[in-house]
Amino acid sequence: MCLGNILFWKFINAEDGGPGYTWSSIALTEDFKQRKMPLPLLVADGRNPGETLVGCNSTVYEISPWEFGTFDPSIFGFVPLKFLGSRFDNGKVSAHVCVEGFNNAGFIMGTSSTLFNQFILRLNTADLPEKLKSILGGLLQGLGKQSDDIAVYSPNPFYNYEHATIAYTNTPNLNVVDGGEDKQNLPLHPLIQPIRHVDVIFAVDSSASTKNNWPSGSPLVAAYERSLNSSGIGNGTVFSSIPDTNTFINLGLNTRPTFFGCNSSNLTGPAPLVVYIPNHPYTMLSNKSTFQMEYSIAERDDVIENGYNVMTMGNGTRKGYSDWSTCAGCAVLSRSFDRTGTNVPEFCRECFAKYCWDGTRNSTEPGSYEPALIVANNSAAKNSASYLLAFLASVLVLGPVLG
Numbered sequence: 001m002c003l004g005n006i007l008f009w010k011f012i013n014a015e016d017g018g019p020g021y022t023w024s025s026i027a028l029t030e031d032f033k034q035r036k037m038p039l040p041l042l043v044a045d046g047r048n049p050g051e052t053l054v055g056c057n058s059t060v061y062e063i064s065p066w067e068f069g070t071f072d073p074s075i076f077g078f079v080p081l082k083f084l085g086s087r088f089d090n091g092k093v094s095a096h097v098c099v100e101g102f103n104n105a106g107f108i109m110g111t112s113s114t115l116f117n118q119f120i121l122r123l124n125t126a127d128l129p130e131k132l133k134s135i136l137g138g139l140l141q142g143l144g145k146q147s148d149d150i151a152v153y154s155p156n157p158f159y160n161y162e163h164a165t166i167a168y169t170n171t172p173n174l175n176v177v178d179g180g181e182d183k184q185n186l187p188l189h190p191l192i193q194p195i196r197h198v199d200v201i202f203a204v205d206s207s208a209s210t211k212n213n214w215p216s217g218s219p220l221v222a223a224y225e226r227s228l229n230s231s232g233i234g235n236g237t238v239f240s241s242i243p244d245t246n247t248f249i250n251l252g253l254n255t256r257p258t259f260f261g262c263n264s265s266n267l268t269g270p271a272p273l274v275v276y277i278p279n280h281p282y283t284m285l286s287n288k289s290t291f292q293m294e295y296s297i298a299e300r301d302d303v304i305e306n307g308y309n310v311m312t313m314g315n316g317t318r319k320g321y322s323d324w325s326t327c328a329g330c331a332v333l334s335r336s337f338d339r340t341g342t343n344v345p346e347f348c349r350e351c352f353a354k355y356c357w358d359g360t361r362n363s364t365e366p367g368s369y370e371p372a373l374i375v376a377n378n379s380a381a382k383n384s385a386s387y388l389l390a391f392l393a394s395v396l397v398l399g400p401v402l403g
Helices: 002-012 024-028 105-111 116-123 130-145 218-227 245-250 297-316 324-340 346-355 384-402
Strands: 042-046 060-063 067-070 077-080 151-153 174-178 200-205 258-260 273-278
Touching (some): 002 105, 042 105, 105 151, 105 174, 200 218, 200 324, 258 346, 273 324, 297 324
Parallel strands (some): 200 273
Antiparallel strands (some): 042 174, 060 067, 258 273
């Protein structure tokens, strides 16, 4: 919560921390109503006080400008976000008294940024003097015992809810933490729900998963494993087959874009195509730790520029990836091709042959992964408008084919 409130003060920049800014108020803005801005969906995990580890069978909550709740079978329900703080009983407001204003934007952002127990887990492996470890450990453990590392949603909006499990219907409060603590630190869960009919997900992985803080595909692995969990927590949600993290590194899947789930006929149900785009060093070594709390202005700008290059393959200059803008457009339209029975254009067939994971695995223990810079200077970031126009053109040219 502390980290989330710090982020809120920085991002919102409102007087006194913006106590009157609510997450539900986003839905009231004209630009949002006219679909001129993105739809923010925050993801958080359920965690009980006293727990440090959050498992893959924990409840995953979704927070939109309209609702708070989950598709998971542990609750399988949502409540209007603006009435958070009201006393609900089996989905109805008790005594017909509605409370508003409790969905403070800083609190909501803080819910999805609760990292103190992750500090505790990392502390034992950190390269720090034992005395300092002891001091930091004591401070963090104290926060944990007081549940200061948990976002408490009180009263429980799913109290006595008939579709929820006993663990949730009988508790007066909900205890919620950062949505990445179950290793699903890409917020894919809201996008893979069949009811949403999402065709494609661009999954940008900036995880610090390897020893040197580079991605290893671990968020996709976690999402895939959760869909197969024997507890049924996935609630029948289908996710494309994903290889293990060793395969990601050994085959270089964590160095370039890869499409997962290209052949929809191999899936047991509807699922989006996943375009995996890992963080990679183009113009800077962008392998920053999750726990780095301070950045200089220059470092910030370099990280943003490198992110642009990650998405555009160095503005189309990375050797062997001049087709990226076209192939990204093919990925966007892939499920439409399947749904409408449209013949796939030859250039898209070539794209799928190149970028789709072919099922190959290499699970042997990889060596140290230390990638080098791809672009020696910042020239790749120039002419960005022309590259983005090329990307959009590839989609617009294909669009009329599908009607």
